[in-house]
Amino acid sequence: MIREFDNAQADHTSQPLIATDRAGQQLEQPSIEAIWTLLDAVPDPEVPVVSVVDLGIVRDLQWDGRQLVVTLTPTYSGCPATEFIEEAITEALHAAGIANVRLHQQLAPAWTTDWITESGREKLRQYGIAPPVGSASKRSLLGEEPEVACPQCGSHDTVQVSEFGSTACKALYRCNSCLEPFDYFKCI
Ligand SMILES: [Zn+2]
Incomplete structure (x- = not known):
């Protein structure tokens, strides 16, 4: 499988969304809306011109206490891009200062x-x-x-x-x- 990494879209620069104190504790939680915007800058590894949000892979975002729960539905089954997508999402969230992340894979209904x-x-x-x-x-x-x-x-x-x-x-x-x-x- 050929991956297209040659697109300028990949230069998503993420600013920390939340302030942290010296111990790295989160002082406040970013809004769900701000996180949607953040993830809308994460390109799909196979088609980097569209984001994981554009593709409809990210189904839901929710705070469970201090933990962010990201619900994902993988695209084509057998598409090895899924783990790259999970990594890219985790990295973007970490870069924005959201360290406590749980990825939840939802297989039904299937992605379309x-x-x-x-x-x-x-x-x-x-x-x-x-x-x-x-x-x-x-x-x-x-x-x-x-x-x-x-x-x-x-x-x-x-x-x-x-x-x-x-x-x-x-x-x-x-x-x-x-x-x-x-x-x-x-x-x-
Ligand atoms: Zn033509």
């Missing part, structure tokens, strides 16, 4: 591309990856081929070249209008 946010879809498009089309549940019901728009020129005259693109989570497409190949983020 429907959870990718609108801003995540727009970022994919700008990066040259066609975002998943429509609703995953509907697709599997109808068994239809998606009508994928070319992220370069917007044409719907596109054809699937290979079921696997630069990573297993993507398919390789080609545009018949501008002739450019592009990755399509597979709908699941």
Whole structure:
């Protein structure tokens, strides 16, 4: 599997969110909202142009006393990115001064591309990856081929070249209008 670490998105600089005294004790807890914003700067290791929040991997954030509980739903099962995502999230929280973190993996309901946010879809498009089309549940019901728009020129005259693109989570497409190949983020 090829990882794309060549993106400028990866330069998330995190400021400590909370004040600590000399013993490193937390003086106050950052708001859940501030932590969502912080995690929205953590890039997905496979598609660094989108954050783990954009992808819908981070399901819930909650303070349990002094411990932050982060609920995650991994994307494609068998995608080795999951442990990288967990590490990246833990590192970002530690860098922000949140040391007491518990990661909770929630496997049901299973992650679906429907959870990718609108801003995540727009970022994919700008990066040259066609975002998943429509609703995953509907697709599997109808068994239809998606009508994928070319992220370069917007044409719907596109054809699937290979079921696997630069990573297993993507398919390789080609545009018949501008002739450019592009990755399509597979709908699941
Ligand atoms: Zn095109």
